[in-house]
Amino acid sequence: MQYANSVLDLIGNTPLVRLGRTLDLEGGAEGGPLVLAKVEYLNPGGSVKDRIATRMIEAAEASGELQPGGTIVEPTSGNTGVGLAMVAQQKGYKCVFVCPDKVSVDKRNVLRAYGAEVVVCPTAVAPEHPDSYYNVSDRLASEPGAWKPNQYANPHNPRSHYETTGPEIWEQTEGRITHFVCGMGTGGTISGVGRYLKEQAAKEGREVQVIGADPAGSVYSGGTGRPYLVEGVGEDFWPETYDRTVADRVIEVSDADSFAFTRRLAREEALLVGGSCGMAAWAARQVAQELAAEGRTDAVVVVLLPDSGRGYLSKIFNDEWLAQYGFASGAEADHRTVGEV
Ligand code: PMP
Numbered sequence: 001m002q003y004a005n006s007v008l009d010l011i012g013n014t015p016l017v018r019l020g021r022t023l024d025l026e027g028g029a030e031g032g033p034l035v036l037a038k039v040e041y042l043n044p045g046g047s048v049k050d051r052i053a054t055r056m057i058e059a060a061e062a063s064g065e066l067q068p069g070g071t072i073v074e075p076t077s078g079n080t081g082v083g084l085a086m087v088a089q090q091k092g093y094k095c096v097f098v099c100p101d102k103v104s105v106d107k108r109n110v111l112r113a114y115g116a117e118v119v120v121c122p123t124a125v126a127p128e129h130p131d132s133y134y135n136v137s138d139r140l141a142s143e144p145g146a147w148k149p150n151q152y153a154n155p156h157n158p159r160s161h162y163e164t165t166g167p168e169i170w171e172q173t174e175g176r177i178t179h180f181v182c183g184m185g186t187g188g189t190i191s192g193v194g195r196y197l198k199e200q201a202a203k204e205g206r207e208v209q210v211i212g213a214d215p216a217g218s219v220y221s222g223g224t225g226r227p228y229l230v231e232g233v234g235e236d237f238w239p240e241t242y243d244r245t246v247a248d249r250v251i252e253v254s255d256a257d258s259f260a261f262t263r264r265l266a267r268e269e270a271l272l273v274g275g276s277c278g279m280a281a282w283a284a285r286q287v288a289q290e291l292a293a294e295g296r297t298d299a300v301v302v303v304l305l306p307d308s309g310r311g312y313l314s315k316i317f318n319d320e321w322l323a324q325y326g327f328a329s330g331a332e333a334d335h336r337t338v339g340e341v
Helices: 049-063 079-091 105-113 133-141 156-172 188-203 255-269 275-293 319-324
Strands: 016-018 034-039 071-074 094-100 117-121 179-183 209-215 249-253 300-305
Touching: 034 156, 034 275, 049 079, 049 156, 071 079, 071 133, 079 094, 079 105, 094 105, 094 133, 105 117, 117 133, 156 188, 179 188, 179 275, 188 209, 209 275, 249 275, 255 275, 275 300
Parallel strands: 034 300, 071 094, 094 117, 179 209, 179 300, 209 249
Antiparallel strands: 016 034
16 A cells, blocks of 8 residues: 555655746757756645745754644744644644734635634734734744744755755756756745755766846845735845855846746646746746757756645736736736836
């Protein structure tokens, strides 16, 4: 019989799939480098964040910060929340997530479905107000038995990628990867994977180029934190989990290009993925086109796709929502950004 004892044993070991027509290479995909997508929505919680959730919780158990029957408190409503809720439930911990009231009811319900508690805070109050998002999460995290993973500063976030995602990519490509493309939120993925791949390549006297993809406006691509609509990536500060020495280059991607390319991935590659995936894959296409122009058909580009498109059906996959912000729904993105609407 083939079975896992727990869904937690199903985290990681996600497949690589070749991208084809969306690369728009002259002479077709065969005429350019091999571009492979690492499909992280196939993790049991539906995203790359399952990996950091397990690793951060196991490290806190080992250090004694998280005791049996303890409570995990994190101000998140996204993929990290789902990963933490799933792991916490299987290991017998309580989970409390604090989120601002602008977070969609669907997202809150996903967390509750796993058995987590969700505390919703008003967005309309000042940060120093006792009911503010910041104050409520700090208060809950300081209660006895509570532990806050803090994905933006926890070294086990990048470490999980150094220990799992990086080695998987190296083995799956038989050490032939030449370029790694990845979006950045906490920076944990790019820092852990990028460092592992560079170290492995260096042992063979080669290099792996690490390329970050970033929403226009975010600090990683030199912005000031100007708003953008792609979720899960880009920051208005430099997180501790981001290693500034790893990325060789950062490609800035507009919301319009990210969303149009997310739609193309669903329609042309049958990959129903989220907006940060469209952003990263757009950057990978750029890299592939440059490599093709240089005749580097031997290059192997891997792009990491963090989550599924299911969570964005009423946004990116909804023509009215896109039109509201002045974005095209088809392959031809117009280049208007939110600031210009
Ligand atoms: N895409 C999505 C949808 C995410 O939720 C995240 C995590 N914030 C990322 C990309 C970025 O990953 P990381 O935090 O490891 O940089």
